[in-house]
Amino acid sequence: MNPIGRLRSGRSLGAGLGAAVLACAVLPAVLPPYWIYLAISAAVSAVVMQSFGVIVGRAGVMSLCQMSFAAIGAWVVLKLNVMGAPGGFFAWLLLGGLAAVPVGVAIGLPALRIRGVNLAVVTFGFAVSADIVWNANPFPGAADLTMLDRPAPFDTDGGYFVLCVIVFTVLAVALRAIGRTRLGLSWYELRHSERSAAAHGVSVARSKLAAFAISAFVAGIGGGLLAGQLSMVVPGNFAMGQSLALFAVAVMIGPHHPEGAVLGGVFGAVMATIMDKLSLPQDFGGVLFGAGALLALRSGLSQTDMTRMRKRERDARGLLDATGGARPGDAPGGPGGPGPVTVPAPRPSGDPRVPALKVSGLTVRFGEVVALDAVDLTVPEGAVAGLIGPNGAGKSTFIAAATGFVAGYEGSVELAGVPLDRLGPSARAKRGLRRTFQTTAIAPELSLYEYLTIGSGRRLPRAEADELLEFFGCPPGDVPVSVVDAGSRRLLDVAAAIAAKPEVALLDEPAAGQSAAESLALGRRLTEVPARFGVSILLVEHDMELVQATCAQVTVLDFGHVIASGPTAAVLEDPAVRAAYLGTADVPAS
Template sequence: MSAINVRSTAIGLGLAVAACVAVPALLSSYWIYLAITAVVSGVIMQSYGVIVGRAGVMSLCQWSFAAIGAWVVMRLNLSDAPGGFLLWLLLGGLAAVPVGVAIGLPALRIRGVNLAVITFGFAVSADLVLNVNQFPGTSELKTVVRPSMFATNGRYFILAVIVFTVLAIGLALLNRTRLGMSWLELRHSERAAAAHGISVARSKLAAFAISAFIAGIGGGLLAGQLGLVVSSNFSMGQSLAMFAMAILIGPHNIEGAIMGGVMGAIMATIMDKLKLPQDLGGMLFGVLAIFALRSGISQTDMVRARKRERAARGLLDKVKDATGPADPAPAVTQAVTPAVTPVAATGEPCLAVRDLTVRFGRVVALDSVDLTVPAGSVVGLIGPNGAGKSTFIATVTGFVSGYEGAVELDGRSIDKLTPSVRARRGLRRTFQTTVIAPELTQYEYLTIGAGRRLAKAEADELLDFFGCPPGEVPVSIVDVGTRRLLDVAAAIAARPKVALLDEPAAGQSAAESLLLGRRLAQVPERFGVSILLVEHDMELVRAACSQVTVLDFGHVIASGPTEAVLEDPAVMAAYLGTAEVPGTETGAETGAEPVAEPTA
């Protein structure tokens, strides 16, 4: 953990200990009861923090998972099962996991409002079942037996705080893992997550399973607090109100979970004191949640982001003072990274695409395209807008299925593999539009891209090589051009066999673009990664690529050494929009591979 995290954890533990001492000693029984309710609600809010706050899934059934946990605790209590309340609490959480996974299965195909409807349907169904079937022990009036050392309300508050704190620490540690950070990327772009080798299915199901487990624990705690529970304790209305509160506050942050728990506990009391309908509180949170959805950020995220950005700007100012004002003049830029003449690689094909054909209905996007990326090389793929370049990358990396032809990586077919598996096999890509979670620092994003925890020296080398700011700087304050460079750095950090870069120089100045080309030319030797570069900037292509393939209307119209291809009249005609395209003789004269005249 960083020093800041250690300090924050120490402060949090200190506050938890202080609450455990002060609340039972200073408050009346009524306020102790409300404090227990706040902590139990905070536990359930942490389940919203995982599924809604981190993974960005609209789940409206977390209280139904809590009902499962409560049902199991009361069933075991009625049966006088061995192990006692703490074991029953754990078993209640585990019982909710398979149900959470089952509810999460539709999330693999649908998302957004449609998924919210499905989860709400489960909440309604659970509500109906609970109304017809009483919880175990209610007919016999057998209350849940608390552990002897937590029998009183004052001591039960301490137990609830311990459970809340253990879960908070566990989630904080989980959030620092690749799985935890992958949820943030899923929230912003599932395609980008898959391109980084993250299994979208496993990550989503893990989020549902963990959130269901936490909610089940919360339900068991509620059963221990009340002794007996009824269906109204887990109504679908509560799920909706808590969901709205989660959107507004952001319970994936510890302070958000605490605030949500407190508001959930005292809202009913406030409404009662003001002689207002209880449903008005839920409506208020719903209206405020709409504004949070429109802004795309919760209140605690906003506060944290501002604090993080202030610290990062201070760091950038220190770096700027240490290095002096930047001079964007091309002469200086060229001196930083000397020109490198791209040398054609003679190694075995690292990526081989043969006879690739892609159809969208009657439209032929790619027609029998052949392309090879030799090991240790930078190969360009160019062409006018609409030529099929991005479709080519999407197909090769598995995002377009149902194609004809063959794609081989390192001599092995990958045609039947999903995008995430292809990425893990060593085929990474970037996108024309970067979608990086702004909450992440650059170090964290490189970790996601690499699929492993990078040493600080290795991460700093990548960031410095591509001209990115220091790694502690959050993505939220870097410009679009820098985000594209960070995307490239993340793809290279994984040390794939081939990185497919889709217009990485967009948003860069001419000097910056030329500098990037020189950097890319060094990547195979320095990092052991071959590159397929899609670009419109011909100077960048000349600086980086030893070979170039040109597409026009889905056809290959030239392929060969860079200079020869770029001087080919057929290529010039394609870029200038000339109606007539020269035939095969031109390709033979320039040294490019002869090809047939393309058809629209």
């Protein structure tokens, strides 16, 4: 982040902490007792909303059982109170949150196989089951009316409100810090494309389970705070309907931002009072939340997302105007045309070095359809190789199989002499086999710097990130992806793949949608990548000019068969290749 970005971030954090201090100092002194009680309810609800912010707002998982996690936290706090366990309320509160973690992980396991509405049904099923358990087994202390005493000096309503605000603030700061790590950023990518996340070396399973675990912990803390507010709870405090209502609020408002969590907590606490004052049925509030959630789902953005994005886009446009924006047609290192492209000479046939990528006998079947039939392909170390063929020839299937996105193929894939066939996509990416996609699915909430952090698998030094962005002609790193055009997003995707310094990067039509000048500029950059970044490249393209200008050797597919392979100039002159592209004859597979 540049100095301006760090200043804005520091101001945002300072403003949030200032608002928390002001609320603690003013509200207990000016509000009447009933409204202080509502303020406590709002603060507790805001804590629970933060758990929705992790699992729903960041990871994009439809979880309808967060109040069940809160019930676990409350149960543990009340049980320890009845037992007279050492440590006091603060230790019990922490233990209540930790007790919800393994349950959250267990509920998250189905998310590794199912998603969307099906996963929502699973989590709602857990909420229903939890309701049955709580109704059959009263919470500790309910039978003999053992009350939970609030800890000093927070034993008054005003003091307890201060405690709840402190807990909310600590959690908000902690979640903010997590959100800036690769794990936190990966949740945004998971929400938009699990395939892209896996291609960047993100373990989808680990990332999802971490989101469930952290959200369950936060919800458990919220449940413990609710137990402290009420001194004794009943199953109705954690009914499954509560999870549904809060889920709708989360989708509508966006509690992954602190202001969204606060607004969600306030709505949840005061909506019943507002409905009563307006003489409206209590269910009417749920109808309003449901309608707002539907609108948010339709737009794909919550209210706080939209507000923040508008501000970021205004700032980004000013930054683009100040820096001249992206220059996709410029040559690396300065403005102007792409300049001459020097194609690396093909390596001698007797070169003893191990190929960077060697694919042997790759066969992929989809039912009775043979998409790839015994395909052999080698990407030499330190070279740019090409893979071409008509539409439907099997090029994208080759990339998907080589990078682990197609299971059950025949043949072998070796990276620097090491077999990868037993590894999944994220493991292959970590070993050094990266890919891009024909259609980019980059989270618009991310900045270019943040996307490079995900792609590289590490916190890039700012100088290195700036070098990559400038080399590929991308906008400045503080610009959000939401204001970047489709062509620049493709370049950003390539930059993210190269940022990881893999052995081989498989680029699936990176020049699609770009002008001739932009395509040639990209070709110049790609020819410099092996020497400059130590990354070999397999380029899949339809742009023959780009292939001729960039690739030292090329392999041609047609109907899943290799019909030619070798130095680029010789292959493109092959009559079988010309026939396959022009459609003038049936071409037998070689």
